[in-house]
Amino acid sequence: xxxxxxxxxxxxxxxxxxxxxxxxxxxxxxxxxxxxxxxxxxxxxxxxxxxxxxxxxxxxxxxxxxxxxxxxxxxxxxxxxxxxxxxxxxxxxxxxxxxxxxxxxxxxxxxxxxxxxxxxxxxxxxxxxxxxxxxxxxxxxxxxxxxxxxxxxxxxxxxxxxxxxxxxxxxxxxxxxxxxxxxxxxxxxxxxxxxxxxxxxxxxxxxxxxxxxxxxxxxxxxxxxxxxxxxxxxxxxxxxxxxxxxxxxxxxxxxxxxxxxxxxxxxxxxxxxxxxxxxxxxxxxxxxxxxxxxxxxxxxxxxxxxxxxxxxxxxxxxxxxxxxxxxxxxxxxxxxxxxxxxxxxxxxxxxxxxxxxxxxxxxxxxxxxxxxxxxxxxxxxxxxxxxxxxxxxxxxxxxxxxxxxxxxxxxxxxxxxxxxxxxxxxxxxxx
Amino acid sequence: xxxxxxxxxxxxxxxxxxxxxxxxxxxxxxxxxxxxxxxxxxxxxxxxxxxxxxxxxxxxxxxxxxxxxxxxxxxxxxxxxxxxxxxxxxxxxxxxxxxxxxxxxxxxxxxxxxxxxxxxxxxxxxxxxxxxxxxxxxxxxxxxxxxxxxxxxxxxxxxxxxxxxxxxxxxxxxxxxxxxxxxxxxxxxxxxxxxxxxxxxxxxxxxxxxxxxxxxxxxxxxxxxxxxxxxxxxxxxxxxxxxxxxxxxxxxxxxxxxxxxxxxxxxxxxxxxxxxxxxxxxxxxxxxxxxxxxxxxxxxxxxxxxxxxxxxxxxxxxxxx
Numbered sequence: 001x002x003x004x005x006x007x008x009x010x011x012x013x014x015x016x017x018x019x020x021x022x023x024x025x026x027x028x029x030x031x032x033x034x035x036x037x038x039x040x041x042x043x044x045x046x047x048x049x050x051x052x053x054x055x056x057x058x059x060x061x062x063x064x065x066x067x068x069x070x071x072x073x074x075x076x077x078x079x080x081x082x083x084x085x086x087x088x089x090x091x092x093x094x095x096x097x098x099x100x101x102x103x104x105x106x107x108x109x110x111x112x113x114x115x116x117x118x119x120x121x122x123x124x125x126x127x128x129x130x131x132x133x134x135x136x137x138x139x140x141x142x143x144x145x146x147x148x149x150x151x152x153x154x155x156x157x158x159x160x161x162x163x164x165x166x167x168x169x170x171x172x173x174x175x176x177x178x179x180x181x182x183x184x185x186x187x188x189x190x191x192x193x194x195x196x197x198x199x200x201x202x203x204x205x206x207x208x209x210x211x212x213x214x215x216x217x218x219x220x221x222x223x224x225x226x227x228x229x230x231x232x233x234x235x236x237x238x239x240x241x242x243x244x245x246x247x248x249x250x251x252x253x254x255x256x257x258x259x260x261x262x263x264x265x266x267x268x269x270x271x272x273x274x275x276x277x278x279x280x281x282x283x284x285x286x287x288x289x290x291x292x293x294x295x296x297x298x299x300x301x302x303x304x305x306x307x308x309x310x311x312x313x314x315x316x317x318x319x320x321x322x323x324x325x326x327x328x329x330x331x332x333x334x335x336x337x338x339x340x341x342x343x344x345x346x347x348x349x350x351x352x353x354x355x356x357x358x359x360x361x362x363x364x365x366x367x368x369x370x371x372x373x374x375x376x377x378x379x380x381x382x383x384x385x386x387x388x389x390x391x392x393x394x395x396x397x398x399x400x401x402x403x404x405x406x407x408x409x410x411x412x413x414x415x416x417x418x419x420x421x422x423x424x425x426x427x428x429x430x431x
Numbered sequence: 432x433x434x435x436x437x438x439x440x441x442x443x444x445x446x447x448x449x450x451x452x453x454x455x456x457x458x459x460x461x462x463x464x465x466x467x468x469x470x471x472x473x474x475x476x477x478x479x480x481x482x483x484x485x486x487x488x489x490x491x492x493x494x495x496x497x498x499x500x501x502x503x504x505x506x507x508x509x510x511x512x513x514x515x516x517x518x519x520x521x522x523x524x525x526x527x528x529x530x531x532x533x534x535x536x537x538x539x540x541x542x543x544x545x546x547x548x549x550x551x552x553x554x555x556x557x558x559x560x561x562x563x564x565x566x567x568x569x570x571x572x573x574x575x576x577x578x579x580x581x582x583x584x585x586x587x588x589x590x591x592x593x594x595x596x597x598x599x600x601x602x603x604x605x606x607x608x609x610x611x612x613x614x615x616x617x618x619x620x621x622x623x624x625x626x627x628x629x630x631x632x633x634x635x636x637x638x639x640x641x642x643x644x645x646x647x648x649x650x651x652x653x654x655x656x657x658x659x660x661x662x663x664x665x666x667x668x669x670x671x672x673x674x675x676x677x678x679x680x681x682x683x684x685x686x687x688x689x690x691x692x693x694x695x696x697x698x699x700x701x702x703x704x705x706x707x708x709x710x711x712x713x714x715x716x717x718x719x720x721x722x723x724x725x726x727x728x729x730x731x732x733x734x735x736x737x738x739x740x741x742x743x744x745x746x747x748x749x750x751x752x
Contacts, residue, residue: 079719082506104721108507197613198701255592255610257702258618272593397721414615414703 039091092336100396133361136323145325147361152321194273195252196264200404210239216314217386240417247411269295280377499727506723518728527704542683554638583696615705641675
């Protein structure tokens with residue numbers, strides 16, 4: 001009976017799919033319009049509205065082109081993309097974090113190599129971006145995507161809660177300062193840090209930054225080349241030890257192992273946790289996620305860079321964050337490329353910057369940043385000696401997920417630092 | 432239910448079978464030579480569509496999965512890096528996979544030891560044709576109607592330690608709020624509770640159908656003989672319901688092995704892989720990590736487990752149905 005029913009159902013679905021596929025194929029051919037499909041993961045409705053407005057403007061200037069913005073939730077997007085890109089249903093343009101994932105997509109021929117287009121006319125297109133953004137979108141001398149934004153992570157704090165606990169946010173410069181602040185906040189009955197353990201990656205910021213402060217650029221360059229014991233080198237193990245120390249101080253809200261990212265933002269925005277290690281544009285993000293839709297007002301928010309670690313090799317000038325860009329899929333039309341060139345050009349990015357959405361990747365669009373918080377991050381990024389891209393993207397999907405998993409295991413006291421480092425190295429060697 | 436067994440072709444059902452079907456079949460046999468010219472056109476016309484679809488969407492993907500499982504492949508391009516059985520080896524050594532296997536076992540156990548008795552008990556309560564029982568049936572059946580993902584989201588909210596029902600209950604009783612879904616020791620039990628809640632209604636419906644097909648006169652006779660309710664249940668209900676129970680167990684086992692959609696919104700397999708099932712493990716380690724070769728190996732193992740269970744179960748327990 002069950003087999004029979006399932007068989008019938010499957011056949012029914014299969015037939016329906018065939019019909020549907022036929023229909024879409026037909027309607028696609030019949031349409032006179034060119035539709036450019038762009039797939040993104042932006043969950044903030046205000047940001048999407050800005051994009052939609054820009055796309056509408058583009059449509060009016062270019063009759064015959066329809067811009068279709070499609071949203072997929074972050075995790076679903078990452079999981080669905082491999083299948084989608086190899087089907088005929090691939091979007092023309094899609095959001096990318098660059099790094100190992102993009103490299104894998106390029107090697108499989110799923111995305112276009114844009115180097116020639118970028119370098120044409122004496123590199124006119126390439127020159128429209130800041131060198132760091134272009135470098136972040138270039139892998140093995142091939143430009144594989146169109147830079148959209150630079151992002152950086154740092155601590156945000158709730159000034160009111162800090163004051164209540166007698167902590168001065170501007171004075172947190174070292175890891176020990178941070179740990180002392182955690183203790184003080186706890187003593188005042190305040191949850192020190194909002195932690196998004198349910199999604200794992202929000203906590204990988206801690207380990208990555210710790211390793212960056214401890215080992216600096218040389219440690220990462222060596223590890224990625226598989227030298228000096230790779231990720232089992234002292235800075236990485238030491239970073240896990242510090243992370244364990246942080247976990248043992250119990251700085252996060254109860255149940256943080258199950259808290260998803262949007263809830264983490266809400267936690268901070270609602271004033272139920274004092275700090276959050278997050279992206280530069282989080283003033284907007286916490287507001288959108290907060291229960292009242294407003295969150296903490298700008299003047300109530302403070303920021304400080306990830307603290308230095310005593311005995312570390314770095315001077316604290318390395319930054320951790322991302323380069324986000326639009327990848328152009330294999331079968332993308334020329335219209336799609338023309339659109340993305342405009343969409344990530346100085347004019348459009350200035351509008352996005354004016355809305356506090358991003359640190360633009362386009363050269364000269366920085367002037368559009370009005371938000372003092374984002375401006376602060378942008379300036380710090382400008383001074384950065386080394387910008388490490390999010391490890392869960394940079395190291396590729398497989399090793400990256402192991403990094404996230406290991407961060408969780410160590411911070412929750414399930415695994416020892418050296419074991420976690422070894423697991424990452426094992427995964428890295430398997431690649 | 433007797434027709435259900437017809438899927439497994441058996442040589443001579445006619446002689447041993449009951450009344451109506453045997454008469455129909457006898458008629459068909461009688462008219463056999465008249466139809467002989469009609470068999471081939473029917474075969475040529477009706478078999479290919481089903482066969483092609485079945486091959487295309489069932490056999491072929493299975494074969495492909497088995498083939499991919501021998502490669503280290505990201506899912507992009509064509510698989511080239513042949514690694515033999517290494518994926519299976521890695522799988523065997525993976526601690527999270529063992530947790531997933533144990534969890535699947537636990538889900539089967541709970542389904543059989545808790546869910547089925549509960550469903551049977553409720554079925555005996557609401558199967559009588561007295562006013563009001565339909566309302567209860569509807570209420571008990573509602574969770575099953577709900578989409579798995581929706582159920583997962585609802586329960587995620589119920590379990591929420593800050594705003595959820597559990598939080599309000601805890602503060603009402605005056606104890607510290609448990610964050611069940613964030614606790615690697617208890618999260619799986621929270622998931623199990625949702626599984627039971629979600630599926631008992633379905634099994635209850637099966638049992639109600641089974642109960643209503645039992646001849647009422649048997650109970651009347653038992654009443655005349657002065658049988659106690661327990662005696663009636665043990666000697667009439669249970670034996671006559673046994674085909675339904677066997678079917679229900681079969682559904683439970685197969686359903687438990689395939690559990691996925693509800694876990695993803697609830698816990699996503701976390702914390703620390705403690706609520707991973709085989710399918711969520713496949714998704715997490717195969718799909719999201721772009722290890723399609725490894726994922727296929729998991730799929731092959733899952734398939735083998737399902738097939739072995741399904742066939743041996745049918746062979747051993749459902750032989751007479």
